[in-house]
Amino acid sequence: MQLSKGFDYAVRSLVHLGRLPEGATAELRVISASQKVPLSYLAKVMRNLVRAGLVTSTLGRDGGYRLRLPPGEITLMMVYEAMEGRMRLVACMDGAKDCAFLTKCAQAAVWTRLRKAVEDIFVETTLRDLVADSPHLGGSDPVSSKEGHYARAGA
Amino acid sequence: MQLSKGFDYAVRSLVHLGRLPEGATAELRVISASQKVPLSYLAKVMRNLVRAGLVTSTLGRDGGYRLRLPPGEITLMMVYEAMEGRMRLVACMDGAKDCAFLTKCAQAAVWTRLRKAVEDIFVETTLRDLVADSPHLGGSDPVSSKEGHYARAGA
DNA sequence: TTAAATGTGGAGTCATTTACTCCACAAAGG
C-alpha cells in the first residue's frame, strides 16, 4: 500500500508548475533542482504528463514545460492515471485472469470499496488545492505515531 | 498503490478460519490448499497473525490455528498492521527523515487524508463482513447481527 | 521412550518491480 515515487514526483512537479505565473514555463533542470528529483528520471516522468495531456512542452531555447489546464482542473486522479494507469489494489482485481477462485471471493467487495474511496479523494483533489500554501483539505488527521495507533489484539 | 500478497493471504486465511465451526482448528496444509497459498509462505504469514494475537496455534497432533477473537472483532486494520506495520503511503510520511523538504510539503495533507480514508475502511470492516456469503459492506454496519457462532467468546 | 505430526524461527534465494541512467536524436531559436 504505497504510492510510487514516480507519482509523487509528478505531483511535485505539477505543483511547481502551478506556482509559476500563468503561461510561464519551467525547464527540466529547474524542476529537477527545486523538487529534488533526479534529472534523467524526471525527464521520463514529464513525458508521461505530456502524453496524458496535462502539460505541454516546448523545445529549444527558452523551452520547458507548462500546465495545459488551469490548476483547478487537474485532479490527482488524472495524474495517477497518467503515471500508473488504472488502479488495481490486488493482482486479480479487474482482469481476474489469475484470480485463484472461480466465484467471486469474499473480499472483492472490500477492495472495490477501498479503491472507490481512494479514487474519490483523487478526483476531488486538484492542483489548486496543493498550490495554495494553506490547503484547506478538510478532514485531515494530524495524528501520527511510530507504530500502529490501532491496538493489536493481545500480543 | 497495491496491497501485498502477504496481506491478501492473511485475509483469506482468516476468512477460512472464520468459517469453521466455533473452536475448530485448521492446519497449515489445509488452509494452504483451500486458499491456494504456497505452504511455506503461508507458514510465515500465520506466524505474523499469531504474534499479533489474532489467532492461536497449537502444536503437535491435531494442532493447527484458530481465531483468537470473534470474527466481528477482527478488523482489517488489525490484519494490515500485523502484516505491514503502520501504513505509509510515501517514503517520507511519518519518519520524515528523508523528506526532501524542510518545511511541510504541499501534498502532505492529502496523503494523510488518503491514509485516513483507507484506515477508516479497514477499521470498520471486520472478518464477520467477509465470512458472510453476501457481505453487506454498504456502510459502516455497526455491530449487530444474530449472535455469531462466537456468541460467548473466550472458549 | 520413541515417533510422528504439528507449528516456529530465521536465514537464504529467486523474481519482479521500481527507480534511475544513458545516449542518439529531433525541434526550436539564435
Next chain:
DNA sequence: CCTTTGTGGAGTAAATGACTCCACATTTAA
C-alpha cells in the same frame, strides 16, 4: 550551423516482494 531544449527507449541498478528450506520445539499417541 551550434546550442539549448525535450524525446524515445533500451539498459542497469537497487529495492522489495514472494517464496523456500531446514533444524528445532512442542504435543500426542503408540
